[in-house]
């Protein structure tokens with residue numbers, strides 16, 4: 001047995017060990033505290049004007065951040081980093097402006113990490129930092145950089161960009177210290193996620209701030225900021241920064257430091273970027289693009305268009321033409337997963353061509369892009385700067401070319417000049433010019449889905465020009481739209497009705513996300529209403545043209561709502577110009593030559609045939625049934641004529657036919673005359689039958705007496721006088737083998753054997769006969785009926801069956 005002192009020994013040992021641990025912990029805490037204080041002192045004393053900012057190691061940064069930067073192989077801060085980081089570390093609000101590709105992301109991520117580190121932020125303190133990006137692509141990229149340079153920190157960080165289940169996302173948000181988000185999705189969480197605590201927020205960052213502050217995001221950002229505490233640090237960064245006082249007050253910025261590192265430089269685009277423009281008619285843009293791609297097969301090219309429809313059409317046609325370089329296309333309407341996958345594939349490619357909308361115009365850091373091509377001119381100079389900024393990043397070389405219609409040249413050059421953009425005109429070499437007009441026309445002619453896409457592309461382009469605010473550059477009247485339609489393979493230019501009103505501008509500035517289904521967080525009403533694929537199909541105006549094949553063609557992961565949204569404020573009128581146009585003028589349909597019109601089953605609605613497939617569909621009774629409407633209830637009279645069961649006359653019509661009494665009298669007279677007429681006919685028939693029977697009976701009697709040959713044996717005899725009571729029974733169905741004499745006679749006149757059907761054979765016939773004999777009910781007539789009562793009894797028996 002262990003003695004008492006032995007027992008006490010391990011206890012004392014345990015206590016000693018515990019104490020040692022506690023001491024070590026408090027020592028560590030003390031040391032951390034001291035180092036934090038030292039860090040804070042270093043920050044306070046750091047004077048960017050005199051201090052060395054040429055190395056990250058010279059900046060007053062915590063060791064986890066410094067290690068993260070070192071591990072990411074960044075040694076020398078860029079200009080914007082060298083100036084913005086120290087100021088932000090000192091707690092200043094910042095308005096940071098620097099050229100594209102100059103390292104703004106790190107300029108705001110480092111202060112974010114440092115702020116939370118110095119505040120010893122834990123997951124129990126709620127959300128400490130919020131970084132807002134205008135697009136999902138940019139948010140993903142920022143998050144990736146954060147995880148790279150923040151890898152030695154122990155903060156929890158999350159990405160909130162939509163496209164995922166809100167509930168799943170919400171569950172994890174409560175534990176996050178840093179969030180990178182898009183405005184709409186974040187607002188949705190702030191409105192609905194109960195565990196998300198933002199009262200403690202330390203720092204708010206707006207990347208591409210001018211974009212986030214503009215009309216498209218206005219309401220979402222304002223509502224989002226409402227949720228945040230006013231006591232916080234705010235950092236705004238962009239390549240095209242504005243100093244609008246209204247924006248600053250909206251964000252409650254306090255005495256912000258404006259850091260514009262390239263303000264005094266000769267150009268507002270990177271020096272290593274060569275910029276060109278070429279003048280090409282709108283109708284030749286696709287030809288020029290094709291020629292350009294063919295001449296640059298060993299390059300990484302990024303091509304910008306003004307809308308998703310343009311992107312899709314150009315992508316589809318170029319894909320069919322196989323220029324000899326991998327092609328990708330990216331637009332806001334694609335599903336999140338596909339967008340990310342395309343972005344990653346293109347980023348990893350050495351030689352490739354990406355057709356895109358402005359969804360990747362800002363911030364996205366594709367490595368080593370050689371050429372930025374702007375097929376559709378940018379809406380303003382800021383957009384131009386951001387687009388071309390996808391190349392020549394961080395001191396690398398890059399080239400850009402802008403396609404301009406001659407009507408756009410003067411206005412656009414004026415705008416570019418005013419913002420210090422050095423751009424030179426170039427011409428396409430004659431031997432490099434290629435025409436794909438014929439191929440495009442053939443493709444579009446053969447493929448209705450492509451034709452549909454072409455008309456959509458046309459409409460969206462015209463619409464985008466119409467919506468442009470800068471009318472000095474964009475003038476719809478100066479564009480040759482017929483030629484443009486022809487270059488898209490269309491037989492004519494669709495006529496477009498533009499909706500009027502303020503909303504157009506607003507919609508134009510809406511981020512695509514706000515218009516698309518997947519991002520319908522912008523419109524909670526829309527979100528609530530669940531629309532199935534079938535709903536969407538029926539909502540489509542061109543359902544018959546938009547086929548499954550089309551869906552496959554565009555690899556359709558697109559959100560159709562985005563498409564619908566465009567059509568919401570644009571009414572497309574189509575013009576009739578066919579040969580056999582019996583369609584009303586207001587039918588609003590374009591009939592390219594060679595199209596036909598087919599009338600609907602009811603003959604009322606004409607259907608326009610512009611393809612073989614449509615013609616086939618219109619000839620299929622089954623498919624056309626859906627246009628036929630519901631069936632009518634009709635009844636057949638004795639003559640087999642169909643009538644509606646009730647037909648209630650209008651009061652007016654009724655009065656026109658005379659007084660009610662007169663009409664009643666006329667009706668009775670008419671009916672009496674009809675009955676009389678029918679009576680005469682019936683009587684004659686009965687008389688005739690009676691005569692026949694009499695003849696037969698006489699013949700039988702003669703045969704029995706050996707005077708005449710055998711004839712049919714009548715079993716029932718009608719009374720001689722008056723009406724035959726069996727005359728009406730004869731028309732009734734008779735069960736089993738029981739038949740009246742009249743029927744028996746009729747049967748004799750008919751062929752004995754029914755004509756064989758193709759599926760019946762003799763054995764089947766036999767079986768039927770046997771079955772009938774076995775199963776059929778036979779009424780035995782024991783005695784010959786004599787009296788009227790006998791006949792009635794017999795008739796009753798027959799009827800009972």
Ligand SMILES: Nc1ncnc2c1ncn2[C@@H]1O[C@H](COP(=O)(O)OP(=O)(O)OP(=O)(O)O)[C@@H](O)[C@H]1O
Nearest residue numbers: 074076077078100101102103104105239363365394
């Ligand atoms: N200090 C640095 N040293 C080396 N490379 C850097 C440094 N800072 C940033 N970079 C690199 O420069 C590139 C551009 O950086 P970043 O994307 O932050 O530019 P940006 O200014 O945000 O551009 P944009 O205006 O287009 O959004 C990135 O590939 C990044 O890794």
